[in-house]
Amino acid sequence: MEGLRKMARCGFVFSGKLRRLYGTKVDLRKLRPMILKRIDKRAQGYPVRAMVPVANEVLQARNVLIHGISTLLDFLPLTACKFCPEIYIGEQGHLIQTCWGYKHRAKNRVHEWIKGGLNDILVPVETFHLNYMFQSVIRHNERFDFDRIPAVVELCWQAGADLQEENLNSSSWNLEAASESVPESQHLLPDDLASTANKTLTAWETLRSGVEKLLLVYPVKVCKYCSEVHVGPSGHKARLCGVFKYEGWKGAHFWMKANVxxxxxxxxxxxxxxQDPPVLVNERKDFYGRVPAVLDLCSRAGAVVPKKYNCMMKLQGLSGPANNIFFGITREPNF
Structure with a gap:
């Protein structure tokens, strides 16, 4: 009994198990300098030297990808829906009823097709440009004090990539501006076109694999309810979330870990x-392949597609329901 009293005086209570009572109050004002010092020490470990070649490789692959797709679009037509982000590589768009962009109209309608461009294939994802990774959090009233640049460029910048200051200007990284700087290529031979397609597809694979490696070392956040991305250990405080369903949050983002x-x-x-019909129809959409747009564009130009995409492409799949005939009886399979 005397032992239990001593334990209680030392901060322990006995209720079947020994448990520690933490009743000491902590003065956060005294801990603040210690926390800031620890953050500064953590920032000294970045950029990681081993990841600098990966960041440079990602930037180089991004440039090759932009120029390669711009060249291929001179030979292959691209159509985009007028009301939603759906695109299709071909002279005529498909008839699959997946349009969800009509305002005040029924969903799942046929798309209305117009001519597409580079931004329809490579979706621009921009973020705030920081001077260093562990910079103070951006407040809502400070959102116009920071430039917006592509998220991949910002990630490579923080990873130590060799970039000139003028290259960090958002206008110099505009995809449409980059496509206009590509020289005329209307006289490419089929072999040269296939070579360009192979280089473009290789750049696409290098870009995605490189970004995936950088995400293992550098923290990047994405909003759970919109496409906003922030490169850094914690998301910014700018209230830019455009999902009206969560307007009770006053536009604040809900940050989570980002992926490639x-x-x-x-x-x-x-x-x-x-084996498919000239125009894809809605009734057979379960039989068609669905792949990344870069892959489809490069494969149509003669690129060799990696085997890992065979399942998505459904190369040997049927174009529609098949009829089985047994002893003169026709029967449609139940899928």
Missing amino acids: DNLVPPKMVWRRRP
Whole structure:
């Protein structure tokens, strides 16, 4: 009994198990200098030297990808929906009823197709440009004091990539501006076109794999309810979330860990195979392949597609329901 009293005086109570009571109050004002000092020490470990070549490789692959897609679009037509982000590589758009962009109208309608461009394949994802990773949190009234640049460029900048100051200007990294700087390529031979397609597809794979490696070392946040991305250990405080369903939050973002699809979105498209009809119809959409737009564009130009995409492309799949005939009886399979 005397032992239990001593334990109680020392901060322990006995209720079946020994448990520690933490009743000491902590003065956060005294801990603040210690926390800030620890953050400064943590920042000294960045950028990680081993990841600098990866960041430079990602930037180089991004440039090759932009110029390669711009060249291929001179030979292959691209159509985009007027009311939603759906795109299709071909002269005529498909008839699959997946349009959800009509205002005050029924969903799942046929798309209205117009001519597409580079931004329809490579979706621009921008973020605030920081001077260093552990910079103070951006407040809502400070949002106009920071430039907006592509998220991949910001990630490579924080990873130690070799960038000139003028290259950090958002206008110099505009995709449409980059596509206009590509020289005329109307006289490319089929072999040269296939070579360009292979280089473009390789750059796409290098870009995504490189970003995936950088995300293992550098923290990047994405909003759970919109496409906003922030490169840094904690998200910014600018109230820019455009999801009206959560307007009770006054536009504040709900941050979570980002992945490679948040920085390099794989724009998915329906792919027409040789066994499919000239125009894809809605009734057979379960049989069509659906692949990233970059992959479909490069494969149509003669690029060799990696085997890992065969399942998505459904190369040997049927173009529609098949009829089985047994002893003169026709029966449609139940899928």
